[in-house]
Amino acid sequence: MDIGWKIVSTGGGLIAGFLAKQVVEKSWQFATGHNAPDEDDFEANLVEMVVFSVVAGATRTVIHNLVMRKASQMYGKGAKSVTS
Numbered sequence: 708m709d710i711g712w713k714i715v716s717t718g719g720g721l722i723a724g725f726l727a728k729q730v731v732e733k734s735w736q737f738a739t740g741h742n743a744p745d746e747d748d749f750e751a752n753l754v755e756m757v758v759f760s761v762v763a764g765a766t767r768t769v770i771h772n773l774v775m776r777k778a779s780q781m782y783g784k785g786a787k788s789v790t791s
Contacts, residue, residue, distance in 0.1 A: 715778050723774040727767035734766075735759060 735743040744751045744759050 712782060715782050716775065719774045719778040720771060723771035724767060726774070727763065727770045730770070731759075731763045731766050735762070 732743045744756050746756075
C-alpha cells in the first residue's frame with residue numbers, strides 16, 4: 708500500500724473528527740440552548756445522550772466521507788478507493 712495515501716487518509720480522518728466535533732457541539736448548543744452532553748456525566752438525560760450520539764456519529768461520518776473524497780481527488784489516481 709502507498710505510504711503517502713496512508714498519511715493523507717490518517718490526516719483526513721483527524722481533520723474530519725475535529726470538524727465534526729466543532730460542528731456538532733456548536734449546533735447542539737444553538738438548537739438546545741445548553742452545552743452538549745458529556746460522556747462522563749452519568750446524571751445526564753439518557754434520551755438526550757442517545758440523540759446526541761446519533762447526531763454526532765452521523766455528522767462525523769458525512770464529514771469524514773466528504774474530506775476523504777476531496778483528499779482522494781487531490782492525491783490523484785493513486786487512491787483507488789476511499790475507506791474509513
